Amino acid sequence: MLVLLTKQSRPLYKWKINILRVFNLTSTFQVHSELKLEREIGRNMEERKDEQQQSMENKSKTHFVLVHGIGAGGWCWFKIRCLLEKSGYKVYCPDLKSAGIDPTDPNSILKFEDYNKPLIDLLSILPENDKVILVGHSAGGLSVILVGHSAGGLSVTDAIHRFGKKINVAVYVGATMLRRGFLTDADIKDGVPDQSEHSDKREFQRKATYNMSPEEDATLAWMLSKVGPLQAISGATFSESPEIDEVTRLYIKTLQDHTLKLEQQDAMIKKWPPSDVLVLESDHCPMFSTPSDLFGVLAKVANVN
Secondary structure, eight states: OOOOOOTTHHHHHHHHHHHHHHHHHHHHHHHHHHHHHHHHHHHHHHHHHHHHHHHHHHHHTEEEEEEOOTTOOGGGGHHHHHHHHHTTOEEEOOOOTTSTTOOOOGGGOOSHHHHTHHHHHHHHHSOTTSEEEEEEEEEOOOEEEEEEEEEHHHHHHHHHHHOTTTOSEEEEESOOOOTTBSOSHHHHHHHSOOOTTOOSSHHHHHHHTOTTSOHHHHHHHHHHOOOOOHHHHHTOBOOOOTTGGGSEEEEEEETTOSSSOHHHHHHHHHHSOOSEEEEESOOSOHHHHSHHHHHHHHHHHHHHO
């Protein structure tokens, strides 16, 4: 089709040409903007990927060592272990001598160093540059975070006397925390759970130790718990080490604990003040009663340290 441009139509034609030019410029600007945005998004995604990879590498170099209390075993940490491993951390839950699946007769263990040997052997083979977070419960480089529960606190203290340079953080979870072990009657009063009101019967254990824990966990614990080497634990004493004060110690108070009572926990904290004191609204076994809260605290400890 042939279009003839008259003088009258030429201004209209120029106007359309200008509109097209503006449209083309706008389209070009939009394309450049979109390409710039895509490149920016790509850079951000790469940076985030690198950060996530670095975070996972850091986590893979952080070792949590979870130490059970008397009568329990490495099995008691099953919930916390799953949560930590899903987050990328390495986790060890050793059975101390005669505990868990270790077949040793507890009556044959007379010295604490024999009872605690599986933990000491584990720590001795971890790489020097690894970071270890030691967590103890009850009377129990790469980063080693040592976590002890109950009597497992004694195991934690023994370990930091021996491996002060290797352990990054020692965490006491409702645990016995005595600098030199059971040296005096006051140490025994503060660090030994008061069982005078309770017996070994299932219903009394439920009230004393698992008063906030799910029924299933309390039943599992009752089925798997064993008699511990009482003579070895009651004789736990430690030689002074110059490295012990270089280890960061954290105490997690278990506020509804009917086994290691609050006044006992407070007395040990006052006698040997840790770097920090945290609290959980839990019974004696937060790994059963408040696992998500305990995991949150431990993950935060790993990130900070």
